Amino acid sequence: MFAFIVSRILQALPVMLTVSLISFAMFAYVGDPVAIMLGQDFTEAQRQALVQQLGLDQPFFVQFATFLGNAVQGEFGLSYRLSRPVAELIAERAPATLELALCAAFIALAVGVPMGVYTGLYRHSWLSRFFLTFSLIGVSLPTFLIGILLILTFSVWLGWLPSFGRGDVARLGWWSTGFLSWSGIKALILPAITLGLFQLTLIMRLVRSEMLEVLRTDYIKFARARGLPNRMVHFGHALKNTLVPVITIAGLQLGAIIAFAIVTETVFQWPGMGLLFIQSVGAADIPVMAAYLMLIAAVFVTINLIVDLLYYAVDPRLRIGRGGGH
């Protein structure tokens, strides 16, 4: 087990290195931070001075090495745009994104799994047909459009929920949370639905097809033959066996939710890391962009590791396989 974790971490290192190299190389094309920082009025001398100050006159690999060296120590420098330490900026925004992502994932699982089970069991009921049609909307409509439609309905027409922002947040040490105030919870609803809808429909369709698959297998027939009640057969035997692929997908999707919260955060002006990233792109704020991409890569690597470990918990065959030394 320990050896397994170590080997996964070692595998992750080249991934991180590649991500950092690619993202760093990309930044050469997002625009000139110097032009943006100098504003409308400057002399050539001022421009040269700033280029030197930022180290942009160094060759590419020297810049990259300096960046890596600092990054390893957790030092990402000062944001060009906001003149504040990058690590601090990201730490400030992370709670917003994580709360949003966890809520979205929760909605996706809490609604998606039961819907999937239901549509798997009662394939021909009208409710199943409705769920499947509804899931098409979730899969096919782009996130920003869903967000705008929700805003239009629930904020502009009905006036029930706020259209943007995070409401009132409470500070718990370095963490800021919207769960402790009514306005914070209300503000969370629309973005969480927007962000979770795609995952919800994905999980629902996945659970449905897995259920259909499992229900055809012999041991379900035997279970029925033993006279077990339906509830036991469906949830004890069938659902449990559909969970391995669901965990894989849900885990990877959690990474995707965090990484691709960018669109949702922009639509709802949600003050998380995605919004920070988009604004940094506009200003060619290289330190923030680099740190963000590294962080997202780290999140994916970590989630992958956790998913692998969860397999062990869910699927006894894997444990036996390892232990037996096949």
Add this chain to the structure above:
Amino acid sequence: MLRRMLCRAAVVAALGLGLGAAAAEARTVRWSASGDPNTMDPHSQNVGTVTMVLQQIYDPLISRKPDLSLEPGLATEWRQVEPSRWRFTLRQGVRFHEGEAFTSDDVVFSITRALQPTSNFGIFVDTIDRAEAVDAHTVDIITKAPDPILPNKLASVFMMSRSWSERNNAARPQNTRQREEMHTVRNTNGTGAFRLQSREPDVRTVLVRNNDWWGWREPQNRGNVTEIVYRPIASDATRVAALLSGEIDFVLDPPLQDLNRLRNAQGLRVLEGPEVRTLFIAFDTYRDELLYSDVRGRNPFRDLRVRQALYQAIDIQAIHRTTMRGQSVVTGTLFPEQVQGYAREEDVRLPFDANRARALLAEAGFPNGFEVTLDCSNNRYINDEQICQAIAAMWTRIGVRTRLNAMPLGPFFAKIQRDDTSVYMLGWGVPTLDALYSFQSLLATRNGAQGDGIWNYGRYSNPAMDALIQRMKVETGDQRQATIREALRLYRQDLPHIPLHHQMIPWALRANIQMPHTANNQPYFRWAVVN
């Protein structure tokens, strides 16, 4: 009789109470625009999003009225005692928000701070040699050469407290190499009408009324707002939705396509007004061969007839009507009328005439036209990409096959600042509200000196124009006015640019808020009245 008197007393008392209650009542304005100020440092970033918040908090020596003309600010009087020496008499009894008295020493400090290399406000102080305190409430500013428009420039330089800045290690504007955040990035201490109460970058910035502000005694500052909450919303659709749903009271930059809807919405209104920003097309008139064209061995844009042909090929009224939906002021000159030096006689366009354009092209030796790439931003000016699309189509119609290269502002500015362009569209604002700013930046030959030709990426160069610009820098009065007029005439003859239009900047707000629309796109909440 007695009863009547009692009645009257009761009414008066009730009124008095009512007024008292009204005065104490919180009047909050929640407003929004797409961007958040990057810093609260008054000399670090010369951009509209920063200034629009800071000018509520800090005062300059000389303020502006709603029509943007000058009026006394922290200085009550100013005059040119010698050609290179301006004397400012400071207002008595002014205090900073944290209690320090405002004196001439703070002025000397603030000017010196704005002069630091890390300051972004060089253009407003570049002619200043030094500032000297004469006594506690008199300051002399000595310029390197006579500067006739120093007061206009100083209207953009905010005054800070020396003791507060030095105590907080902020005697210079932020240096990008520093590892630490400076105190002034998130804290302020001004003398202005509002104090910064709290700030969460990109989320919310709350200002509260400074009841001790000197300006509340002046009759023009009748504002009754007690709290201003700024909440940036980057997405256009969400910003409009927040206004419609009542979460926001005022949107500074509503998208053009939503204006009709906002006009018709209950309880909202749209304030329309011009902005001091002019869009134009500029040509590479420097290279012997264009970078992005199929013409070899010569540069068609060096031929006045070609520039004129492209000018007359543009149906600006169509762009005004369709692309801008009427929200632009068509122009034939370099800057709008709010700018000192504007001359109506020079604001005349060459007529739209596609046949004449084709004839001119043939005359210049391009009967079959040529190919060229037009560089354009797509998120900097109102409908910038659509304007360029329209122009590209109009040019193609007369035979100049135009490829459009539209980019976000980051890569766009990076590209044109490398002179890596053949023809581009730019929008130019004039914060000093004086003609020199435009001429010097856009049309002077680039020579490395501060300001000269720094935004002249077509590298237009005409010794006659340069001479006029040098004269503009030192002349005063009618003589200067005549010089600017002459330069504007030369601009029309030489056609280094094709002028297009001045931007209009509609503001959308709740109908119960009264405030003047200002052409620098800066809302002044000291004039805002909420009913």
